[in-house]
Amino acid sequence: MGVAYTAMCLAMRYGYPIDKAEVAGLLHDSAKRYPEAKIIEKCAKHGIGLTKEELLSPAVIHAKYGVRIARDKFGVTDPEILDAIRYHTTGRRGMGLAEKILYVADAIEPTRGRSRELESMRRMAFVNLDEAIAMALKDTLEYLTKSGYPIHPDTKDAFAAYSIFLDGKQPVCGQAYGQVEEQGKETKWKKRNSSSGWRAKHWKTKKQRTSV
Numbered sequence: 374m375g376v377a378y379t380a381m382c383l384a385m386r387y388g389y390p391i392d393k394a395e396v397a398g399l400l401h402d403s404a405k406r407y408p409e410a411k412i413i414e415k416c417a418k419h420g421i422g423l424t425k426e427e428l429l430s431p432a433v434i435h436a437k438y439g440v441r442i443a444r445d446k447f448g449v450t451d452p453e454i455l456d457a458i459r460y461h462t463t464g465r466r467g468m469g470l471a472e473k474i475l476y477v478a479d480a481i482e483p484t485r486g487r488s489r490e491l492e493s494m495r496r497m498a499f500v501n502l503d504e505a506i507a508m509a510l511k512d513t514l515e516y517l518t519k520s521g522y523p524i525h526p527d528t529k530d531a532f533a534a535y536s537i538f539l540d541g542k543q544p545v546c547g548q549a550y551g552q553v554e555e556q557g558k559e560t561k562w563k564k565r566n567s568s569s570g571w572r573a574k575h576w577k578t579k580k581q582r583t584s585v
Contacts, residue, residue, distance in 0.1 A: 375482035376401060376475070383474045386499050396449065397457040397475045403442045404435035412438050429523045433462040464510055464531035473502050480509040488512045507535040 377398030384394035404412055409431040416423055416438055427434050439458045443449040457475040460468065464476050480488075481495045488494065490512055498505040510532040517524050 374399075375484050376478050379482045380474050380478035383478055383498060383502070387470060387474065387502060389470050389474060393451060393454055393471060394474055394478075396451075397454045397461075397471060398478060400443045400447060400449065400454075401439060401458050401461050401475055401479065402435065403446075404438040407435075407438075409434065424526075426523050426525050430525065433525055436460065436462040460527065463525045463527040464506065464535075465527040466530045466534040468506070468531070473506055477502060477505050477509060480512075481505075487516070501538065503535060504538040507532070507538045510535060511539070 377395050380394040380398035381391050383389075384391045407415065412434050413423065413428070413431060415421075416434065419438075419441060421437055421441065423434060423437070427437075436459055440455050443455060443458055449455060453469055453471040456469060457471040460472050461475045461479050465472070468476065477494075477498050479485075481491065481498055485491060490508055494505055494508045494512070497508060510528065513528060514524060514532055517528075
């Protein structure tokens, strides 16, 4: 439930349908009810291809079989939800908003406690979603490398794409999703959130009105 709640919060922050984020969060680990060997068996039975890297690191395979459960058992047909489930363990280059939300929600949900960067990722998730993704991918790569586990190609490719956000110089995710108007124009979002002077002026005007 923690992933679903976190995904819903991120959906509110970034303007994504809350109900879709909730469904993705509730079903993302639906295949984990089976042991890894059983998931591999079921994937073979239903024609779900598995790569060499996935067979060497079967912990990621539940995402693939989870798509089948979501579609065939729960009737989910929305490709955004299915893709979010499919890539929540590895990430990938060019993730859609639903995929980003679920990937980050899974990394920062309330019961997660492995990473030393967890608190930083939790704060960043509501400021710059892309940078939070980069932080989570970096943390995952460091953990897998240190532990000697194979790294999925999608994870390597995702980090190559999102690592540019680690310098903090890229626009915040909200801007990338249409909250900013034409280039060169100040926006209401920018005025309300970036200008302490606006807040001070607003409060002064409100105080003057109430004292009349």
